[in-house]
Amino acid sequence: MSMFRAKKFDIGCFANIKTIRDHSKRKAFEAAEPERQALRYIIRNTTLPARTRAIAQLQLTQMHCYTRPTQIRNRCILGGKGRGILADFKMSRYNFRLEALAGNLPGVKKASW
Amino acid sequence: MSVPRARLLDLMKARCELFSTTFNPEGIRTGNKILRQKLKGPALASYYPRKVLTFRDFYKEFEPLNLMIENEEEIDRLDHVAALKARGKGTPRKKRTADVVPKKK
Numbered sequence: 385m386s387m388f389r390a391k392k393f394d395i396g397c398f399a400n401i402k403t404i405r406d407h408s409k410r411k412a413f414e415a416a417e418p419e420r421q422a423l424r425y426i427i428r429n430t431t432l433p434a435r436t437r438a439i440a441q442l443q444l445t446q447m448h449c450y451t452r453p454t455q456i457r458n459r460c461i462l463g464g465k466g467r468g469i470l471a472d473f474k475m476s477r478y479n480f481r482l483e484a485l486a487g488n489l490p491g492v493k494k495a496s497w
Numbered sequence: 498m499s500v501p502r503a504r505l506l507d508l509m510k511a512r513c514e515l516f517s518t519t520f521n522p523e524g525i526r527t528g529n530k531i532l533r534q535k536l537k538g539p540a541l542a543s544y545y546p547r548k549v550l551t552f553r554d555f556y557k558e559f560e561p562l563n564l565m566i567e568n569e570e571e572i573d574r575l576d577h578v579a580a581l582k583a584r585g586k587g588t589p590r591k592k593r594t595a596d597v598v599p600k601k602k
Contacts, residue, residue: 396546407545414538421531428528456541474544 388412397461416451
């Protein structure tokens with residue numbers, strides 16, 4: 385969905401098409417979030433007429449899939465991997481291990497007991 | 498000792514006024530919890546670090562000072578391309594539009 389992609393490449397870390405896509409989704413979600421929350425409010429408000437709520441439901445489901453928060457997935461900023469990501473470090477488990485052993489992550493220390 | 502419901506409701510109302518919360522004794526779902534949620538878009542959108550400075554920006558910044566600036570990566574790339582061309586393995590030349598005349602049937 386190239387219409388969501390930034391006109392000028394703006395990722396500073398490792399980038400492949402998957403990370404670029406994920407980045408576009410994040411930005412699309414950020415832009416559409418107020419609208420989504422407004423629709424969600426209308427849907428959840430039982431004091432509003434049923435018709436209004438049904439229309440809001442339709443509108444919410446018909447929004448572009450890139451504006452959905454569930455489309456966003458944390459990816460590794462060093463290798464773009466999508467699985468085994470430590471969210472605190474934004475890294476895949478193997479890259480995390482390498483960086484930690486190299487001492488690039490402040491406060492991270494190999495456990496031994 | 499039981500307290501009448503009306504009295505309890507009065508208490509609830511007073512409490513709501515005092516702490517400025519919504520008085521909703523029936524527990525009707527008004528969806529206010531959606532409005533109370535914080536927007537998480539900015540936090541999510543800042544996941545990947547942004548590009549700060551490209552070589553071109555750097556060059557533009559220092560061009561007026563007449564300093565020697567070398568982009569090593571670009572020089573390496575040009576060397577590589579030149580080597581390929583010398584071996585005859587470079588990219589093919591672009592076709593000229595004048596040469597390409599569609600055949601008439």
